[in-house]
Amino acid sequence: MKKTLVSALTTALVVGAASTTFAAANPFSDVPADHWAYDAVSQLAADGVIEGYGDTTFRGNQNITRYEMAQMIAKAMAKSDVSAADKALIDKLAAEFSDELNNLGVRVSNLERNADMVKWNGQARYRYWSQRYEKENGSKDKKNKDQLTFRFEPTAEVNANWHVKARIDASADPSEDGSANMAVKRIWAQGDYRNFQVKLGKLPLASTETAGMLFDDQFSGAQLTFGNKLKATLEAGRWNLANGANAQSAIKRAADSLDDAANYQGIMLNGTTGKLYGGAAYRHFSSAAFTQINDDASSDDANLWSVGAGYKFDHNWDLSGAYAKNTEADTDATAHNIQLNYKGAQKANKGSWGAYTAYRYMGQNVAFAPLYEMFLTNSGMNNVKGWEVGAEYIPFTNVLSKIQYFNGKKLDSDRDAEGLFGQVNFFF
Incomplete structure (x- = not known):
């Protein structure tokens, strides 16, 4: 908030403090540049304290109510970059309009509250899996699954360097007439400094060096990242195997009966140079x-x-690959992937789209909780190799549609495995 905002509010108070209304002016099509209030109202509009009508006018010569004035004061109270003198004036205005502010839900006793400190993003999502597995007698075992998810992702500012972030999911099976299961999936404090970042809490466990081939989950602990074009990341904590490991894997079944959490330490290196990018990592559980x-x-x-x-x-084509191995496991201990991407859907750009083709080899004892939608923890498909194709499209702004198809073999039996996946996301 600038001094011009205080000047405009002061003028408004002087003109109308004794009555329920007062005159106002603003810099839209009906406020010429030579108007005495042009500069002040321009700043008010820029600060988001006032706004015009849909026809580009503000109609500043008509009276406004005390309630409308209180709305302006509430927005001024949310500003943080004010001088001591300006703050004192806003305090006086808040006292004058305290009843109206209380009706707006503004706590006058907390004048330094910043309305921009907490931001909410989220999505509503529908996902569907259809899978076909060849049985020993040659017949097909069919599995279908769908899921509805409502997700909140709040971010709260603590100060210039620190934020608190979270992810809250409520998921339900549309085929069942029951309530959704709500859980706080992630919550962590994050400090951002120049070439340095620290996270503490329940935070993302992501294998960025393999573009998500191994992990897209969460662990409880700490993460330290430093560097610029070459970034080093150190992680340590506990990972919940029972919730995170592939649903049909041996490690998932063993976690349910033996130990549902693993101690974890990891180090990752990721870097870019020109059009080339890559990384490497070591993780111990x-x-x-x-x-x-x-x-x-x-x-x-x-x-x-x-x-x-x-x-x-170029802007359209991207080729990537990854390889991983669990040196302790005796079977299904490797995973590798190669993927060619064309374009890509951008949720804010209606009509944008993308497509890809990939070959995946997903050993279940190393690709524990991959990012790939076809092989997500709750999808039921794991320990396979084969080809996958997919496409995504933005039919409306902030609406994503996606479809994927996989055809391959089970690693432990060499029998056919086939999968179809569809998804629709509504972002807000």
Whole structure:
């Protein structure tokens, strides 16, 4: 808020403090540049304190009510960059219009409250999976699943460097007449500094070096990232195997009975140079559940090594690949992927679209909780290899539609595996 805002509010108070209305002016089509209030009203409009009508006018010569004046004061109270003198004047205005402000839900006793400190984003999402597996006798085992999810992602400002972030999901099975399961999936404090970032709490566990081939989940602990074009990330904490591991995997079943959480430490390196980007990582987990999949049945470790790289040919074409291995597991211990992307859907750009084709080899004892929608934790498909194609489209602003198809083999039986996935997102 600038001094011009205070001047305009002061003028308004002087003109109309003794009555229920007062005159106002503003810089729209009916406020010429030579008008005495042009500069002040321009600043008010820029600060978001006042706004005009849909026909580009503000009709500043007509009277406004005390309630409308209170709305202006409430917006002024939300500003943080004010001098001591300006704040004192706003306090006086707040006292004069306290009844109207209380009706607006503004707590006059907390004049330094900043309305912009908490921001809310979110989405409503529908997802559908249809899967076909070849059985030993050659017949097909069919599995269909769909899910509705409502997600909130609030961000609260603590100060110039620190924010608190969260993700709250409410998910339901549309085929059942029941209530949604709501959970706080993530909540963490994040400090951002020049070439340095720290996160503390329940925060994302993401294998960015492999573009999500291994993980898109959350863990409880701490993360430290530093660097510019080359970034190093250190992580340590606990990962919930029972909730995060692939639904049909041996490690998931063992976690349910032996140990549902694993101690975790990891280090990642990611960098870019020109059109080339890539990264590498090492992650160590320890839990009794890993004894069920390891060469050495007494070992409760999982040691994951991974690398990934990609090249952006131009604005439309992007080729990437990744490889990972769990050096402790005796079977299904590797994963690799190569993917070619064309264009990409942008949710704010109606009519934008993208498509891709990929080959995926998803060993279940290393690709524990991948980002790929076809193989998500709750999808029921894992431990497969094969080809996948997909496309996405923005039919309306902030509405994303997506479809994917996979055709391949199960790694443990070499029998056919086929999947179809569809998704619609409404962002807000």
